[in-house]
Amino acid sequence: MVLAxxxxxxxxxxxxxxxxxxxxxxAIAVVxxxxxxxxxxxxxxxxxxxxxxxxxxxxxRALELAGPAARxxxxxxxxxxxxxxxxxxxxxxxxRPPGGPAAPCPACGH
Amino acid sequence: MRADREVVAAALRVSRGxxxxxxxxxxxxxxxxxxxxxxxxxxxxxxxxxELRADRALVRAAVEQSWAALKAAAPALRDxxxxxxxxxxxxxxxxxxxxxxxxADRAVVLxxxxxxxxxxxxxxxxLCADHEVRRPPRMRxxxxxxxxxRSWCRSSVADVAAA
Numbered sequence: 001m002v003l004a005x006x007x008x009x010x011x012x013x014x015x016x017x018x019x020x021x022x023x024x025x026x027a028i029a030v031v032x033x034x035x036x037x038x039x040x041x042x043x044x045x046x047x048x049x050x051x052x053x054x055x056x057x058x059x060x061r062a063l064e065l066a067g068p069a070a071r072x073x074x075x076x077x078x079x080x081x082x083x084x085x086x087x088x089x090x091x092x093x094x095x096r097p098p099g100g101p102a103a104p105c106p107a108c109g110h
Numbered sequence: 111m112r113a114d115r116e117v118v119a120a121a122l123r124v125s126r127g128x129x130x131x132x133x134x135x136x137x138x139x140x141x142x143x144x145x146x147x148x149x150x151x152x153x154x155x156x157x158x159x160x161e162l163r164a165d166r167a168l169v170r171a172a173v174e175q176s177w178a179a180l181k182a183a184a185p186a187l188r189d190x191x192x193x194x195x196x197x198x199x200x201x202x203x204x205x206x207x208x209x210x211x212x213x214a215d216r217a218v219v220l221x222x223x224x225x226x227x228x229x230x231x232x233x234x235x236x237l238c239a240d241h242e243v244r245r246p247p248r249m250r251x252x253x254x255x256x257x258x259x260r261s262w263c264r265s266s267v268a269d270v271a272a273a
Contacts, residue, residue, distance in 0.1 A: 074114055074116060074117060077114070077117045078117055078120055081121040081124060081129070082120060082124060085121040085124040085125035085128070085129045086125075086132070087121075088112060088121040088132040088133075089132045091114075091132075
């Protein structure tokens with residue numbers, strides 16, 4: 001029921017239990033409509049390609065909210081660099097400690 | 111993911127080669143990849159590995175695409191009159207990035223001056239002693255840029271005398 005509501009209007013998730021943010025289908029429905037909400041989903045889902053990809057397709061800046069696992073996804077990175085090539089700098093690198101700070105993004109100054 | 115060629119290739123296409131700076135060290139040292147970039151963005155030579163910036167064929171391809179690529183070439187190649195000539199044929203300003211030998215090379219300097227009279231600022235004073243520069247112009251052998259070079263030599267002598 002929550003999924004049906006959120007699929008029509010992502011903001012309906014505000015009326016649902018906080019645990020709903022951890023639901024994969026709900027998260028996908030939300031970020032597909034509002035990419036910036038990727039920052040609200042659970043950490044594990046922020047590394048999930050299926051959740052991150054629709055957000056990045058909507059706006060490359062969602063990559064800044066994504067976890068290292070998603071930044072290792074070819075599909076996610078292709079969607080990002082097609083919009084803003086400097087996101088290549090945000091791609092996961094071998095040797096970077098998990099959860100460590102990401103490189104600053106020269107395109108956005110963050 | 112920076113090591114993923116498909117992702118890097120997409121970034122290179124979108125950025126016209128500038129994304130090379132974020133590619134892995136092994137990609138920036140890959141002659142084939144770097145050459146493919148230099149075909150449409152010679153200035154991207156500055157993101158190539160040092161050994162490729164010392165590769166004569168690659169540097170030549172880069173400066174032929176863009177004279178400004180000369181700045182990123184290894185010092186030995188910036189001192190090579192043939193490489194520098196390829197750059198100043200496009201724009202005399204490239205002489206600013208040349209080593210000492212091309213700045214004292216008459217053919218290089220004259221080519222540069224033809225394209226950009228301001229290139230004289232980067233010419234070597236030793237050129238003023240060149241017999242072709244010193245002797246009076248002959249109608250049939252008059253070379254474009256030579257008169258500017260002579261004027262520059264005369265003013266340089268005047269500057270030295272005044273100092």
